[in-house]
Amino acid sequence: MSAPTTTRPVRTPDDVAALGTVLGVWAHPDDELYLSGGVLAAAVSAGRRVVVVTATRGEHGTDDPGRWSPARLAAERSREITASLSALDPVRCRIEHRFLGDASGRCHRDGALVADPGEDTVDELAAIVAEIAPDTVVTFGPDGITGHRDHRAVSAWTDRALRRVPATPRLLHAAVTEDWVRRFAEFAEPMDDAGDAFVPCRDAELAVALELDEDLLDRKLAALRAQATQTAGLEAAVGADRYRASIAGEYFRPAATLFDGS
Numbered sequence: 001m002s003a004p005t006t007t008r009p010v011r012t013p014d015d016v017a018a019l020g021t022v023l024g025v026w027a028h029p030d031d032e033l034y035l036s037g038g039v040l041a042a043a044v045s046a047g048r049r050v051v052v053v054t055a056t057r058g059e060h061g062t063d064d065p066g067r068w069s070p071a072r073l074a075a076e077r078s079r080e081i082t083a084s085l086s087a088l089d090p091v092r093c094r095i096e097h098r099f100l101g102d103a104s105g106r107c108h109r110d111g112a113l114v115a116d117p118g119e120d121t122v123d124e125l126a127a128i129v130a131e132i133a134p135d136t137v138v139t140f141g142p143d144g145i146t147g148h149r150d151h152r153a154v155s156a157w158t159d160r161a162l163r164r165v166p167a168t169p170r171l172l173h174a175a176v177t178e179d180w181v182r183r184f185a186e187f188a189e190p191m192d193d194a195g196d197a198f199v200p201c202r203d204a205e206l207a208v209a210l211e212l213d214e215d216l217l218d219r220k221l222a223a224l225r226a227q228a229t230q231t232a233g234l235e236a237a238v239g240a241d242r243y244r245a246s247i248a249g250e251y252f253r254p255a256a257t258l259f260d261g262s
């Protein structure tokens with residue numbers, strides 16, 4: 001634990017420092033950017049340690065599998081996430097990244113995380129948490145935000161991992177607001193077969209409701225463009241202004257059920 005933390009809502013870039021050391025746990029390259037790119041950039045600019053863990057290389061994340069074989073896309077997305085995290089902190093490139101499975105040589109399969117009971121993975125994740133000693137962990141809630149099964153699996157793994165570490169970081173789950181869902185309905189389409197995707201959170205419940213300033217927004221946009229396999233098509237489809245507006249807010253709520261004994 002490296003910094004004092006507070007439960008006062010984070011609403012401005014200056015507030016982000018209060019999150020202390022931040023560990024993000026996500027399923028696919030790009031999850032960390034869409035949901036927390038501004039938070040990560042503001043935290044590292046404030047001198048906080050920032051570490052991002054990604055479960056898969058997102059090797060099936062394409063509408064054009066003829067062009068992008070799983071092996072080719074995995075290699076490209078691995079390169080992209082490194083470049084994009086550097087774009088969030090372009091001068092010093094201090095954001096750390098690792099894939100789950102790096103320590104064991106095991107590569108998790110995109111789209112198959114729920115089929116993995118996760119025991120070894122939870123142990124690995126717990127070891128990472130113990131090593132990093134974050135003040136704040138950011139990840140998906142049980143809804144997986146988009147409903148994606150991989151997202152929900154990562155949420156459950158993170159819950160389980162945090163039960164295995166002696167110190168208890170603050171756990172925050174990515175959220176959307178009613179205002180965001182209303183303004184950007186075309187972005188809020190569920191993935192997989194989940195019926196509870198993009199359930200908005202009331203403003204009063206949010207621990208983080210960060211509207212990015214122009215500098216953070218520029219860095220987040222550059223980072224997203226560095227993951228072009230996932231973002232170029234969407235930005236072209238909706239237009240640059242609309243795309244930029246859609247990524248300007250980042251929202252997290254406190255995890256409610258971590259230590260309920262379940």
Ligand SMILES: [Zn+2]
Nearest residue numbers: 027028031148
């Ligand atoms: Zn994802």
